[in-house]
Amino acid sequence: MKEEKQSFIDQxxxxxxxxxVSKWPKPxxxxxxxxxxxxxxxxxxxxxxxNPYSDEKSSLGRTLFYDPRLSNSNQIACASCHDxxxxxxxxxxxxxGHDRQLGTRNAMTIMNVAYxxxxxxxxxxxxxxxxxxxxxxxxxxxxxIVKIKGYESLFEKAFGDKKITKxxxxxxxxxxxRTVVSPASRFDKFIDGEKDAYTDDEVMGLHLxxxxxxxxxxxxxxxxxxxxxxxxxxxxLGSDDEDLGRYLITKKSSDVGKFRVPSLREVTRTGPWMxxxxxxxxxxxxxxxxxxxxxxxxxxxxxxxxxxxxxxKSDMLKLLDLTKEEMLQLEAFLGTLSTPTARPTPPxxxx
Numbered sequence: 646m647k648e649e650k651q652s653f654i655d656q657x658x659x660x661x662x663x664x665x666v667s668k669w670p671k672p673x674x675x676x677x678x679x680x681x682x683x684x685x686x687x688x689x690x691x692x693x694x695x696n697p698y699s700d701e702k703s704s705l706g707r708t709l710f711y712d713p714r715l716s717n718s719n720q721i722a723c724a725s726c727h728d729x730x731x732x733x734x735x736x737x738x739x740x741x742g743h744d745r746q747l748g749t750r751n752a753m754t755i756m757n758v759a760y761x762x763x764x765x766x767x768x769x770x771x772x773x774x775x776x777x778x779x780x781x782x783x784x785x786x787x788x789x790i791v792k793i794k795g796y797e798s799l800f801e802k803a804f805g806d807k808k809i810t811k812x813x814x815x816x817x818x819x820x821x822x823r824t825v826v827s828p829a830s831r832f833d834k835f836i837d838g839e840k841d842a843y844t845d846d847e848v849m850g851l852h853l854x855x856x857x858x859x860x861x862x863x864x865x866x867x868x869x870x871x872x873x874x875x876x877x878x879x880x881x882l883g884s885d886d887e888d889l890g891r892y893l894i895t896k897k898s899s900d901v902g903k904f905r906v907p908s909l910r911e912v913t914r915t916g917p918w919m920x921x922x923x924x925x926x927x928x929x930x931x932x933x934x935x936x937x938x939x940x941x942x943x944x945x946x947x948x949x950x951x952x953x954x955x956x957x958k959s960d961m962l963k964l965l966d967l968t969k970e971e972m973l974q975l976e977a978f979l980g981t982l983s984t985p986t987a988r989p990t991p992p993x994x995x996x
Contacts, residue, residue, distance in 0.1 A: 654845045657852050662840035672855040675862045675961045680871045684855070686833055687867040687910070690759035690823050696774060696816045698823070701802040706821030708799065708992045709790075709814055717786045723818065726752040729987045732914030733825060738922030749888065751922035754915045757908055759823040760868040766904045766920045768874060769894045773819035774812075787811045795995025827910050831981040843981065850978025853967070858934070858975055860909075862961050869909035869982065876902040878940030878958035879919060882947035888920065889949060902956040913983040927979060931972045937963040 660668050666683055674681055692698040709715055713722040726735045733756040740752040750766055764770035777785075790796055790809055797807040804813055832851075835842040843851070854860045863871050874891045880902030881887055891900040904920045918924045924933060938958065945956045967975070 654848055658840055658843065658848050661848065661851055662835050662838055664836065664838050670852065670856065672861045673857065673859055675859065677960055680873060681861070682866040684861070684865055684869060685836065685867045687757065687760065687826065690826055692820070692823060693772070696819060698820060699803065702817050702820045703824055705799045705803040706817035706819065708994065709818050710821055711991045712994050714789055714793065715785055727755045729989055732756065732911050734915050736916065738917050750920050751917065753907060754911060755822050756825050756911050757827055757868060759826060762872040763905065767891045767894050768905055773822050774815045777815035777818040785811055785814060787814060790814065793995050799995065828984050830910070830984050835981070844977065846974045846977040847981055850974040850976070853971055853975050854978055857971070858965060858967060859961065863906045864909045870906045872906065874900065874903040874905055876957060876959050877962060878902070878938045878956065880956050881944045882954065882956050883944055886921065887947060889954065890920070892954065898954060901954045909979060909982055911983045913980050914986065927976050928972070931975055934962065935965045935967045935972060937965065
């Protein structure tokens with residue numbers, strides 16, 4: 646039995662590290678899931694035609710990203726909630742805003758955000774430019790940046806003249822954020838042919854991810870997200886922690902309790918997890934999905950602004966019956982999607 650198990654793992658190792666995705670075992674997918682693309686490498690990041698890349702614009706965006714003077718309070722910069730040493734997030738359950746006021750959601754990492762098709766947990770920003778302009782943690786104080794003489798030459802290099810506007814600030818920050826892309830992870834190296842880059846448990850974890858654990862239904866493509874919105878049954882309707890999710894943006898009853906599917910790249914560095922930061926370890930996350938989150942009936946309905954609303958948890962969430970060993974193997978695989986912590990030196994701020 647032990648020899649058969651090892652032989653199976655050895656075969657999986659050769660197949661998954663072959664460099665030929667067509668040889669991989671067929672994934673187990675839910676028939677209700679309309680969007681699927683195989684996991685793999687991140688493609689080259691694309692920049693929009695109305696905000697093309699330039700080194701000067703990216704450099705300006707990086708400086709603005711770190712500058713607390715961008716906010717009305719002078720207290721917080723984009724980097725306050727998206728710290729590169731903390732996986733480009735803040736590792737807090739809920740993030741702080743002005744005057745240390747506690748928010749209601751966990752800050753999503755900006756790492757690999759170039760591949761996201763909408764931003765924030767509820768998708769209320771359609772692009773990084775929109776996100777920068779409507780940042781939930783800082784209210785961009787353009788007039789303050791205008792008064793800082795040192796920024797004039799940086800804007801001139803980036804945009805051709807010294808004019809400073811909120812639109813240009815947003816475009817510069819967005820350009821920089823699109824450059825925050827993960828280097829090759831052990832996963833990338835393994836599927837490219839480095840067959841010894843994985844332990845046996847990591848090989849099994851990859852296989853489980855694509856098959857029995859059914860993680861592939863939502864976490865697919867090189868970004869490890871389908872870029873859709875799903876209901877995990879965590880909106881807690883009718884409670885003090887109620888969060889209607891995407892419904893607050895679309896006002897569609899079918900969007901009650903839906904949140905954006907986050908990328909799993911760098912996942913070991915971006916906890917705590919879920920929209921409210923309620924799960925503290927990856928083991929808790931895996932156990933949550935293994936049990937299919939049996940949503941309490943008392944948290945499935947509420948009345949919001951006079952409208953009766955109901956949460957319909959996705960049919961994809963069901964009891965998986967993963968063993969303890971399998972859950973550990975799955976966690977081991979997820980660890981291979983993260984890369985070493987970056988500790989870049991913050992830029993010198995203009996005066």
